[in-house]
Amino acid sequence: MTLQLMGCLSSRLTAEVQRDGVRWVQEYVRGVAVTPLTEAGPATGSGTTLTFWPDADIFTTSEFSFGALADRFRELAFLNRDLEISLTDRRCPPESLSVRFRFPSGARDFVAFLDGRTASPGDPGIIGFEREDPQMAGAVEVALRWRDTDEERVQGFANSRPTDGGTHERGFRDGVAAAVNTYARKRRLLAVTDPDLDADRIGVGLTAVVSVKLDVPEFHGAMRDVLGNAAVRACVDQAVREHLGTWLEGHPERAAAVIDRIIHGAHRH
Incomplete structure (x- = not known):
């Protein structure tokens, strides 16, 4: 204000x-x-x-x-x-x-709080990263974790302001879906004839915080709470795709558990 x-x-x-x-x-x-x-x-x-x-x-x-x-x-x-x-x-x-x-681990601590747990900075269950990107004239911070529940809890923010959707959240979902499907196919955790896992299925049990800080944010909607910056979607998508993909490759046992849970959850739904 x-x-x-x-x-x-x-x-x-x-x-x-x-x-x-x-x-x-x-x-x-x-x-x-x-x-x-x-x-x-x-x-x-x-x-x-x-x-x-x-x-x-x-x-x-x-x-x-x-x-x-x-x-x-x-x-x-x-x-x-x-x-x-x-x-x-x-x-x-x-x-x-x-x-x-005061929260030294930023969005990682936020995800732990949303899940009702306390996280240490090195908690391997929480995936998090930050990236500055001149193409969107700003920076993105993301933290996420899958847990044993059917509830999806993804919270978006732009310049520390809560949002009700927008390009940053769409980019996040695009990036998560791309990283998960790429890894699942590479490791043959999906059959050749299986369709890709869509964002709704992948979101089951997911807690995430998606925060962007922009030089010139554009807000739309009746409450001015939907982020509209067009460049943000592709930038967040790429950042999430790369960082989550790297995490999946570096933690094969945890990655297999995540993919297995998503696949079985998808079958239940």
């Missing part, structure tokens, strides 16, 4: 910026600056602090949910490796709630 948008949604907002040893302060009322940017003394660190009061004329309720904020901050910490976020609720002193989030 930009400062301008946050200001428009607030009855009052104070922005404090610490930079180059100086602390700067500016006040806003309903999105309009009511004071100039003013030097307010020395600063020992750097960063920005925003203090705001939600506008009761806009919101039906102005009470913050600690649980909702914690969920979103946890998500942001997963999606931004090594970012540390602290949240403290001091509304009912002397008691207070406080949580801190």
Whole structure:
């Protein structure tokens, strides 16, 4: 959320910026600056602090949910490796709630969390990679794991924003299907007469996080939550195809178990 948008949604907002040893302060009322940017003394660190009061004329309720904020901050910490976020609720002193989030393994930790497990950075059950690609003017991070369930759980994000489909998710599914089918055919785990395993069958039991960070994201749909950047699909497809294919080749026993489960799951469905 930009400062301008946050200001428009607030009855009052104070922005404090610490930079180059100086602390700067500016006040806003309903999105309009009511004071100039003013030097307010020395600063020992750097960063920005925003203090705001939600506008009761806009919101039906102005009470913050600690649980909702914690969920979103946890998500942001997963999606931004090594970012540390602290949240403290001091509304009912002397008691207070406080949580801190930091996930050095990024999307890998996110997949473990979604599966209700704790993963170590070297957990061999989770496949993960990152890649920058100038063709899509951005980077992609992917983590995935198959588990013993019929549920598929694939979550997509663009610039740390949850998405409801789009080119990054389609590229991910294309790449997974290509890597799995190529490996299964090479190892003769599929008969010559068997059709390729499609994305729906391969997705059974799959948990995955697909996160892209783009210089200029394009969002579509009624809620502006569908990523539309055309170049992203092919770039994510290629990245997933290569990295998952390398993992399958390097872990033949695990790969055979994954393919076997997919094939038998496909037969059940």
